[in-house]
Amino acid sequence: MRRTSFKMTLLKLRESQIMKIHYLTGICAVFFVAIHILFRVVMPFGQSLEYQNVIANYHNIYYVVLLELILIFVSIHGFNGLRIILLELKQSDRWESIMTILVLAAMIGIIAYGTRTIIVGSGL
Amino acid sequence: MSEEQNKIKLRVYRTNYSNDYSPRFDEYDIAVKRWTTVLDALLDAKAYSDSSIAIRYSCRMASCGSCGMKINGKPRLACYTKISELNSHTIVCEPLANFPRIRDLVTDFSQFFAHHKKIEPYVHNENVPTEVSNNDDLVEFKQTPEEVDKYLQFSYCIKCGLCYSACPTVATDAKFPGPQALSQAYRYMADNRDDGEKKRFKIIDERHGIWRCHFAGSCSNVCPKGVDPALGIQLLKGHLMGVSKHDKKIARVRTKEE
Numbered sequence: 001m002r003r004t005s006f007k008m009t010l011l012k013l014r015e016s017q018i019m020k021i022h023y024l025t026g027i028c029a030v031f032f033v034a035i036h037i038l039f040r041v042v043m044p045f046g047q048s049l050e051y052q053n054v055i056a057n058y059h060n061i062y063y064v065v066l067l068e069l070i071l072i073f074v075s076i077h078g079f080n081g082l083r084i085i086l087l088e089l090k091q092s093d094r095w096e097s098i099m100t101i102l103v104l105a106a107m108i109g110i111i112a113y114g115t116r117t118i119i120v121g122s123g124l
Numbered sequence: 125m126s127e128e129q130n131k132i133k134l135r136v137y138r139t140n141y142s143n144d145y146s147p148r149f150d151e152y153d154i155a156v157k158r159w160t161t162v163l164d165a166l167l168d169a170k171a172y173s174d175s176s177i178a179i180r181y182s183c184r185m186a187s188c189g190s191c192g193m194k195i196n197g198k199p200r201l202a203c204y205t206k207i208s209e210l211n212s213h214t215i216v217c218e219p220l221a222n223f224p225r226i227r228d229l230v231t232d233f234s235q236f237f238a239h240h241k242k243i244e245p246y247v248h249n250e251n252v253p254t255e256v257s258n259n260d261d262l263v264e265f266k267q268t269p270e271e272v273d274k275y276l277q278f279s280y281c282i283k284c285g286l287c288y289s290a291c292p293t294v295a296t297d298a299k300f301p302g303p304q305a306l307s308q309a310y311r312y313m314a315d316n317r318d319d320g321e322k323k324r325f326k327i328i329d330e331r332h333g334i335w336r337c338h339f340a341g342s343c344s345n346v347c348p349k350g351v352d353p354a355l356g357i358q359l360l361k362g363h364l365m366g367v368s369k370h371d372k373k374i375a376r377v378r379t380k381e382e
Contacts, residue, residue: 015335016364023365087331091299096331 022080029073058121071114079107132156134165137218140227156207163191163202178228186348189284193229194218199286201348220289236285239305248320251377265317265375278311280349287343287353299332303343307356316375
């Protein structure tokens, strides 16, 4: 019952609230991806992708938090963008509800799988 | 336009959906002068070449918004477009895009007006009686010129549908209210006599509402009255996001003594 009401709350968000989240996650994603790129250019690019350097990154707690934030912001922003495209593709209440639920489920799935990868990589 | 170039070829889109005719273009040679408008040319063709051409027009001075059509690929008012300004010897007239077609250049505005009506384009104010039988009960508001300036340009809209026809979102999303209705929502929000913004915000802040505008700006590009619907939509978005300064105080009703 509680899970249903949580799902319904997400589905019943006003479009302006969703778009606020969309714009904020977009700005945050640009900011954190810029930091991520700066992290990569402190050493030659090829060297930064060597096995021990990648593992070392995953063991740096600040870097792990950064990766998790990027994952969350990019997923929310990207999947909402996909939802908007799908809504414009066809106009019917049934289609819109199904697409919103599917996109939401895919977003949660991607965040969960990405978080798992980050946790496994970091050895937490 | 020189004297030798005073003949143009008018290509008119012809069809009749009730008779299931396949669409075609008919061509007419029309003699034009420097001041001849596309509507003049169409009426010339209708009077002297083919009386069956269907056109909707009324005022002939860009006030009624009836003669909107696609002229050389761009939505324009036929009465407001001089042939000399098009710099072409072939003028192609087609019905407005994004509207259901009825016959030849005549389109169906039902959906367009339904969107306009949906945003309740009139002043909401609980202090004003909706039905007045006695003239003494009529009220008026005190409004400064600065307050009028906030919405004045949007009140110039003549509902010609050119912005609706140019909008790429309307082309793909039939539920999208379109630039005309949304800019009118802003017009009443900016009007300090109106206190119905909460109601109007609920109408436009939904899945197929204002947020589906991708700011292509085509609406402002084609408006024959100088209205900037794209600006109205962006300002309205700012208010919905809570980033715009919102200092509207509802205007006071003028008392009998004043």
